[in-house]
Amino acid sequence: MTAAVALDQQSPGARPERRPFGPGSRMWEDTGLITFSLTAGSAFLLQTMEPSIAAVVDEHSTFRTDALGRAARSIASVMMWIYGGEEALTEADRLRKMHATLNSTDAHGVKHRALSSGPWAWVLHTAIFAFTEGNKYFSSERLTEAEKESYYQEVVQLMRNFSVAPKEIPPTYADWLPWFEDQIDNHLVPTNVAEDYLKVIRNIAPPKQIPAPLHPVWRAATTPVGRLQYFFTVGTTPDAIRDKLGLEWTATDERVLRVLGWAIGRTVPKLPERVRYFPIAYEARRLERDRARLRAMINLRPL
Template sequence: MTVVTPRPQAATPVDAATPHTLGPDSLTWRYFGDWRGMLMGLWSGSMQNMHPKLAAGVWDHSDFFGERWERLMRSLYPIIGTVFDGTDATGAEVRDYHLTIKGTMADGRRYHALDPDVFYWAHATFWYGNIRCAEVFGPKLTEADKRRLFDESRVWYSRYGVSMRPCPDTYEDFLDYWDHMCRRVLRDHDAVRTVLDITALPAPPWARRWLPEPVWRRSVGTGQRLFLWITTGLYDEPIREMMGLTWTARDERRFRTFGRAVQAGLLLVPARYRRHPRARDADDRAAGRIPADAPLLHTPVRNLPSGAEREKPIHYCPVHAARRARLPWQSNDVDD
């Protein structure tokens, strides 16, 4: 039976050598919340769902596949907020969304979303996604940067208030852990294949007012091929083999060229607008452009479930999001 420990444990504490804040001077603050992370979306979602217990929880409990855009857009706010809000409250909020996600797998094993090994795996895909993203889409990271990002990831993970037991002690230990997961633990699953198939997606909520459905339907097939190719390039080789995906030396050369083009293109965008609104909101607080105690920025109302569904924690939807303050720097019309 799975033991759920939703409070911090002392077995593997955040030690004295680990930074204890994730403020504007941290690398995590600098790299997480960048829009180029959207190119990692299928990689992150599919890698998470390759964990058998996590896949079971998503398949049995989540409405993710019924409202993928809305779920993604509203989930990003508290996940990004765990880094940028400066307290453990947002991490606890994210943790508590998972309290009721539990059940029994087809092989008789029990699962719970707050099983420390399951919860840490999801976190691993988020923080390590910073490194995988930078390796392809920039900016360049040194080995020292990667180790510092790992140290900061321990602080980030501690904010969820779950057991630190599965969290590796060093970056080298983490790389061993990641390799072990890719080779020995992760499995293909219907949830993985569904994440990777975007052909049935409707247009994003923010585009439905001006993008005709026939135009979207014609373009989504091209998007499917492109994003599956990007995701294949991001996968470790054992994952490609498990999924039956081919990757040639020519693919690798084109992928690196594509990555450099993405990095160059993003440099044409003002630095402020390369960031997700929740990260941008934190930048504004740190710079004094808005009050430090101003209400947190939540997802636009258009991304929230309707009616009684809005009250259910499985939707990753804080009820107060619908009643957020309408402040000058917060708009339900422009930010996703």
């Protein structure tokens, strides 16, 4: 593994400005949509194939024993990144502090650190892929190249909020595309963590709170959900990654995914906002509208 510089060694004065997101950004409009979950699986799969992330996740993550809890915590954290206001930066700092001690040594004796600059950045790079792939399949409006560039620059700001090393950030979306393909082809590797993750999402284990006699009921209720999540994850994963993992994906599968995506992309925008957004995103958006109405009334007050 190439040696990486830990961000903790950087001078605070060298770090670009950190600032939270708000209304008017693409992140604000799209990240909180329930369709976020449809490509979150492929993003995490890409993360589990990065050697350092795989080693750390293998040793420290609870995704095998508490899959639903881990997913709920992850989604809530991502919602905080975008909709938490100033607390978004606090959440980024909390995650950095939490990951500072998440180190591991693999079977070959190679040491891995969660906060090494490359792996730390890779988590957010997978978000770019997940967003553009989600737009490709699950949106009624396709992004233009200019819109992809604009979104990419918002992710660059998110990376700054997480103190990602500047050397890990291609300057433009056009630069990012070949960089990302190179990572896929030459850096990501098949791992037991990736294989276990695919098993976990296909067969969702019952939470500990559910008594053993009810486990068959849980399995019957969640098996279709697990199969669909697995289908979406494999379908929105790059061809090169499917080849590395030996995952089958047929032309028929692709057609079915596109039909489902077409239906989802035209149904979700018609849902009430409370339904189509995750709770934190919905409440943040509602609060901002209330603030805007208050500001309008303040501006109209007699002087």
